[in-house]
Amino acid sequence: MNARSLFIPVTLFLVIAFLIGPFLIIVAASFSAGETLAFPPQGFSLRWIAKVFTVESFQASFAMSLFLAIGGTAAALVLGIPASYALSRYKLPGAEIVRTVVSAPIIVPGIIVGLALLRYIVVPFQVGITLALFVAHTALVLPYAVRVVSASLDNLRSDIEEAAVLLGSSRLGAFFRVVMPNIRGGIMSAFILGFVTSFNQVPVSLFLSGPGVRTLPVDMIAYMEIVFDPSVAALSSLLAFLSIGIVFAAERFLGFSRYV
């Protein structure tokens, strides 16, 4: 074999190794029987997986993360669905600007968003930690909601709304009767994407978390600074499999990849 024909397989192997490798290491480490986070694992046990469920701060931060992921995504959809509708159905002046502004949280680094929110909103206005986190997560998920819902709206003919109106429905009624049922798949996909994005969010949450109120990833970092045992690896593995499970189910039942 010459160098040329080796190039593609070798590149492919390296890419996969870099993507999957760390994940495999963490999974292996979480079954370790040793006292410290190490690879290769020393022996095999489920004790660190069991320990995850006994750490109290994990329970509280998991509940907080879950609340933010569900609540923030729901709020982003409540704002995002009408926004997407307006962007896709009406020729609004400045629609492109709105689209860009709404997408900004995807492009701007989270650390900047977090710092900005902390410095100019949270501190001067004395906003509560939970509220600040909730607003931040809503803003972070909004671009995904708008993008995914817009895509499914663009695939839906707008004349069915006129047809519904001519059959006696109001404009708003037509939206709920014939638009919503036909973009349900897009909304579900946006929800899942938003949920995963919010749940895995670190930099913004890092800035906004405060005493007693933390999201799970922030809590894991804090835990590792004090205790260097494999329970964080165990928790990471559990979360990774949860995410994979959700996305797999979504693809299976909703055709997720059509919308994203």
Place this chain on the structure above:
Amino acid sequence: MSDASYLSLEKLTLAYGDTVAVADLDLDIRKGELIALLGPSGCGKTTTMRAIAGLLPVKSGQVRLDGADMTRVPANKRAVGLVFQSYALFPHLSVYENVAFGLKLKGMRGAELDTKVQAGLKSVGLSSFANRKPAELSGGQQQRVALARSMVMEPKVLLLDEPLSNLDARLRLEMRTELQRVQKETGVTMIFVTHDQAEALALADRIVVMKGGAIEQIGTPEDIYNRPVSSFVADFVGFENIFPLEGGKLRTSGGLIELSGEAPSAAGLAWRPRMVTLGTGPFRGTVRGTSFAGDSREYLLDTSLGAIKAEVEAALPAHALGADLLFDLPAGKAALLSKFS
């Protein structure tokens, strides 16, 4: 309300933003009439239809239906049905649910609803497709669902947007027959929009030819086909040789030409290719193109009058390219145009 104006448009002006699409349009339609709005794209026919449906706000003027002013009545309260060009069926609902949609909104439930929907499906021959989704039907079947969905609402006026243009030739004849049958059975007033003159001629009681946001001519299919009033209508319905008239003489690219026979008084004259006499006559032309169309043969002639199209029986001996021919434009056969543009 007189019988002649069941639906009337009075000085109707419609605009998209500042662009006026239809200006000062007057039209009276009788109850139970089948009207075609005919014209090229951009003539305002679809705009007019949307204004009748209430989907487009009226800038000025009035829409009156069955004695009531509809100008400001919202689309969902007008009792006007519309069969969209794309059919616009609700993709998430079955055929049955599509047809039931409007009736349910009226508050109809139970046996009464079922009877109505079944009757509607039966009338378009789709009873056995009730549980299918629109995506599982052919284009022709989808259109019949759209027709049934509008007709079960018993609209005062049924509008159809290019009802035949998406169908293949065989289905087109079927749908044409279907529309005429529905119209005869229910007596509903129908208005359809089309850019196809053959469709309008075949289906309509009266044809409204539109151009540039205004009505060019209203008449029966025979009127429109045989007696176009303007060069625009003449051109649209297949008169290929159209000339303005000046002091009884034809204004052509080769100068003013005297016609054989007595010159009529009109702004212009128009001949179908079939009306051109080939073989004899005062004019001379050279065959530049020829095409065989089964029953007939068409010739494109280079003449001192400009290009002339002639059509003769295919059974007659053919003329070769480059052949010199005598021909005539008989004044007695020409359509008299009162308007030349």
